[in-house]
Amino acid sequence: MSELTETLLTAVLVYGPLALALTLALAALGLPLPATLLVLAAGAFVQQGVLDAGSTALLALGGTMLGDSGGYGLGRLGERWLPGRITSSATWRRAAARFSDWGGWAIVITRFLLTPLGPATSIIAGSSHYAFGRFLAFDLLGELIWIALFGGLGYSFATSWELLSDLASSLSGLLLGIVVLLLGGVLAVRTRRARQARARPQL
Amino acid sequence: MRPVEISPTGKTHAAQLRLERRRRPGRSIGSRAGVCVLDWLRPGRRIGKGTMMRRFPRTLSPYNLLIAGLLVLGLVLTVVFGGRALRNYQRLQLQKNPPGMVDVEAIRGWMTMPYIAQAYDVPEDELFAALGIPSEGNRNVPLRRLAERYGLDPALTRQQIQQAILRLRPATTPWAEP
Numbered sequence: 001m002s003e004l005t006e007t008l009l010t011a012v013l014v015y016g017p018l019a020l021a022l023t024l025a026l027a028a029l030g031l032p033l034p035a036t037l038l039v040l041a042a043g044a045f046v047q048q049g050v051l052d053a054g055s056t057a058l059l060a061l062g063g064t065m066l067g068d069s070g071g072y073g074l075g076r077l078g079e080r081w082l083p084g085r086i087t088s089s090a091t092w093r094r095a096a097a098r099f100s101d102w103g104g105w106a107i108v109i110t111r112f113l114l115t116p117l118g119p120a121t122s123i124i125a126g127s128s129h130y131a132f133g134r135f136l137a138f139d140l141l142g143e144l145i146w147i148a149l150f151g152g153l154g155y156s157f158a159t160s161w162e163l164l165s166d167l168a169s170s171l172s173g174l175l176l177g178i179v180v181l182l183l184g185g186v187l188a189v190r191t192r193r194a195r196q197a198r199a200r201p202q203l
Numbered sequence: 204m205r206p207v208e209i210s211p212t213g214k215t216h217a218a219q220l221r222l223e224r225r226r227r228p229g230r231s232i233g234s235r236a237g238v239c240v241l242d243w244l245r246p247g248r249r250i251g252k253g254t255m256m257r258r259f260p261r262t263l264s265p266y267n268l269l270i271a272g273l274l275v276l277g278l279v280l281t282v283v284f285g286g287r288a289l290r291n292y293q294r295l296q297l298q299k300n301p302p303g304m305v306d307v308e309a310i311r312g313w314m315t316m317p318y319i320a321q322a323y324d325v326p327e328d329e330l331f332a333a334l335g336i337p338s339e340g341n342r343n344v345p346l347r348r349l350a351e352r353y354g355l356d357p358a359l360t361r362q363q364i365q366q367a368i369l370r371l372r373p374a375t376t377p378w379a380e381p
Binding site: 001006007009010013014045048049050157159160162163164166167170171172173174176177178179180181182183184185187188191 | 266267269270271272273274276277278279280281282283284285287288291292294295306309311312313314315317318321322343345347
């Protein structure tokens with residue numbers, strides 16, 4: 001366990017759910033902080049009677065959503081700084097339209113399953129002008145699942161939460177690998193089909 | 204000067220390949236790559252000007268390179284993290300504590316005295332007494348910093364806390380690390 005992680009764990013013990021909320025907000029903005037590990041630990045601390053379940057869950061949820069909203073805001077601001085030829089291009093508009101159709105699922109999944117992609121998804125949502133109300137609704141759903149799932153696991157495996165955290169981290173990497181592999185496979189199949197379609201003689 | 208192979212039709216090898224490609228348009232990337240590989244392996248082949256080098260960008264365009272990169276990256280991530288997840292799961296299964304038992308091996312340097320007292324249900328003052336240090340000003344200090352502050356050996360400090368817990372909670376068993 002790194003010194004930073006140990007310091008954050010001590011901070012949660014000393015300052016309670018506020019320290020947890022602040023850390024989760026910064027992690028949601030994209031800072032490399034062990035957010036899932038802290039949620040697991042918080043679940044264990046609740047089981048041991050060190051933290052209160054209600055206030056911990058509420059503050060953790062609030063902190064994460066604050067960070068996600070910050071990421072969304074960064075995307076909105078960043079889009080203004082981009083050159084007009086990029087933001088008015090057909091590709092950009094097509095990508096924004098596609099995110100508008102499918103972004104909800106992307107937001108939910110990257111909150112609890114593909115968490116490393118969470119901050120980037122928030123920024124993309126902001127830059128593609130995804131409706132903020134919808135963003136918040138999907139964000140709430142995804143973060144609720146994340147906190148209930150990992151906080152619950154920490155609560156259930158209170159004595160072995162450190163090992164559980166290692167397992168969660170490995171599973172997250174494994175899922176990311178599977179998604180990248182699937183993406184590569186889909187693109188390869190599409191390319192092949194497009195080539196075959198072009199090669200067919202025109203009648 | 205580089206040697207240039209002349210085919211039986213009287214054309215250079217590169218020109219012959221270009222002609223063949225024009226006659227059979229729309230071959231898949233796989234078969235083109237296959238032609239490249241077979242051509243590369245052909246006995247007596249000489250690399251003439253513009254044979255492989257001219258076809259190479261068409262076979263592995265930046266887009267194809269991106270796809271190949273994604274497949275390789277995905278495979279590496281899946282294998283590395285899959286193996287790690289399996290090992291972590293096996294360790295988790297081994298470390299399952301029986302109900303009611305508390306693992307004193309789980310004490311870490313980042314833990315504070317009030318936390319240890321709460322988690323192991325032992326009086327906080329007894330833990331401070333075990334180390335021979337006052338509780339005042341030290342309640343929010345992690346174990347590792349306490350050892351540094353009072354010039355104690357970190358391993359010995361941890362051991363003293365474990366012994367104090369075992370003394371105060373006889374039902375607790377020290378659970379060995381797997």
